Amino acid sequence: MSRPRILVVGAGFAGVACVRRLERRLTGREAAISLLSPFAYQLYLPLLPQVASGVLTPQSVALSLRRSEKHRTRIIPGGAIGIDTDAKVCVVRTITGETETEPYDHLVLAPGSVTRTFDIPGLAEHARGMKTLAEAAYLRDHVIAQLDLADASQDEAERAARLQFVVVGGGYAGTETAACLQLLTHNAVRRYPRLDPNLIKWHLVDIAPALMPELGPKLGAAALAILRRRGIEVSLGVSVASVDDENVTLTDGRVLPCRTLIWTAGVAASPLIGTLGAETLRGRLLVEPDMTVPGLPGVYALGDAAAVPDLAKGEEGAICPPTAQHAMRQGKVIADNLVATLRGERTRPYSHKDLGLVVDLGGLDAVSKPLGVELHGMPAQAVARAYHWAALRTNVAKTRVMTNWLLNAVAGDDFVRTGFLASKSGTLRDFEYTDAYLTPDQVRAHTASLRAGTS
Numbered sequence: 001m002s003r004p005r006i007l008v009v010g011a012g013f014a015g016v017a018c019v020r021r022l023e024r025r026l027t028g029r030e031a032a033i034s035l036l037s038p039f040a041y042q043l044y045l046p047l048l049p050q051v052a053s054g055v056l057t058p059q060s061v062a063l064s065l066r067r068s069e070k071h072r073t074r075i076i077p078g079g080a081i082g083i084d085t086d087a088k089v090c091v092v093r094t095i096t097g098e099t100e101t102e103p104y105d106h107l108v109l110a111p112g113s114v115t116r117t118f119d120i121p122g123l124a125e126h127a128r129g130m131k132t133l134a135e136a137a138y139l140r141d142h143v144i145a146q147l148d149l150a151d152a153s154q155d156e157a158e159r160a161a162r163l164q165f166v167v168v169g170g171g172y173a174g175t176e177t178a179a180c181l182q183l184l185t186h187n188a189v190r191r192y193p194r195l196d197p198n199l200i201k202w203h204l205v206d207i208a209p210a211l212m213p214e215l216g217p218k219l220g221a222a223a224l225a226i227l228r229r230r231g232i233e234v235s236l237g238v239s240v241a242s243v244d245d246e247n248v249t250l251t252d253g254r255v256l257p258c259r260t261l262i263w264t265a266g267v268a269a270s271p272l273i274g275t276l277g278a279e280t281l282r283g284r285l286l287v288e289p290d291m292t293v294p295g296l297p298g299v300y301a302l303g304d305a306a307a308v309p310d311l312a313k314g315e316e317g318a319i320c321p322p323t324a325q326h327a328m329r330q331g332k333v334i335a336d337n338l339v340a341t342l343r344g345e346r347t348r349p350y351s352h353k354d355l356g357l358v359v360d361l362g363g364l365d366a367v368s369k370p371l372g373v374e375l376h377g378m379p380a381q382a383v384a385r386a387y388h389w390a391a392l393r394t395n396v397a398k399t400r401v402m403t404n405w406l407l408n409a410v411a412g413d414d415f416v417r418t419g420f421l422a423s424k425s426g427t428l429r430d431f432e433y434t435d436a437y438l439t440p441d442q443v444r445a446h447t448a449s450l451r452a453g454t455s
Helices: 013-025 045-052 134-152 154-162 174-193 217-229 271-273 324-342 379-390 395-411 438-445 448-454
Strands: 005-009 031-036 041-043 062-064 075-084 089-094 100-102 106-109 113-115 164-168 201-206 231-238 240-243 249-251 256-257 259-265 267-269 285-286 298-299 356-360 364-371
Touching: 005 013, 013 031, 041 298, 045 134, 045 174, 062 217, 075 100, 075 240, 075 271, 075 438, 106 324, 134 154, 134 174, 134 249, 154 164, 164 256, 164 448, 174 201, 174 217, 174 259, 174 298, 174 356, 217 231, 271 438, 298 324, 356 379, 379 395, 438 448
Parallel strands: 005 031, 005 106, 031 075, 106 298, 164 201, 164 259, 201 231
Antiparallel strands: 041 062, 075 089, 089 100, 113 267, 240 249, 249 256, 356 364
């Protein structure tokens, strides 16, 4: 008999944790494992703001999927754009642009999330994101380019516009991005004697009434105080009404002359979930406590794309937040459940008590809440960096990150533009390819011949 085929979609925290556990627990004769990802690395997403600010190099947070000499997982270089659960195939767009089908017996869906956007005039054309490694690398180039262009300009209005930056989103990504990039421009302006440091303005905007409410009022207020002490203007209860290539208009009527809008206003589940036609909760796939998808035999879902019941919270209807610590642990539990299924054993539900949150604001500033203990300042920074360092999967990544941190602490920033994607606008639509996914009807049309062959 042929081996059961396990297909894992996505090489984020959840997908990689699942594959690593499967490789350890299953023999090569028990199953064939495939991992579908357009990139041959796992991105350590929480450290992206430090890539954008130049504290870390892009390679430091891109953990290779091929470091292990013992891995036997087949890595498929492409992205899933549709799934036909009747035919048990995944429609794949390879990195060469070709469309193929990949059959499976057991499917693990961990496609992650995309930047959540709204129907705001000009947003897709002018906003820049912070969800991918390419976006972070591009954003660093873009911010330094604004300093270069402002320094060379003879037009005072253009100077002011290029030195005004707007970040939308008061969650972890937005707060850390604003804090780290503000520190970058604050340090860089010393190398631009023609620029007035007072012209550099950073705005953090969020529609919510509080900054990072998950931290609690005390730490949220501490983070707010740190940002305002640095000169970042924080506007809560406000969002963006429209944006063009020269201005950002806020919902409170203010018009900010600006060439840089960074959009980090939350995430949405991968559009791949919409191709299944299964029940969802706020865009995330509804799953059982053991992370099986009701009505779809052999299909599991986890991470950002799944509404996994949070049993540890003890509240009816509670859903696990889309964080790395949950994703990694869910991946391990799904792997164990797959092994149990293959061996005719019982599966188990997922349950994990949140270990806390860390927010690195750059320099010596941070706020953290490990195991419910509220910290800020240097103790919080030590906890934040220790947590991230320990969570990195490979010793090579740990060495690179620690070396980068030490080098930055001793030598400071290096304000160099690499020219990355200089010919592109670098907006949201340039990086996340959300228009690549098929509709359920298109998926069925694509796999019709396969279903006909099995009928």
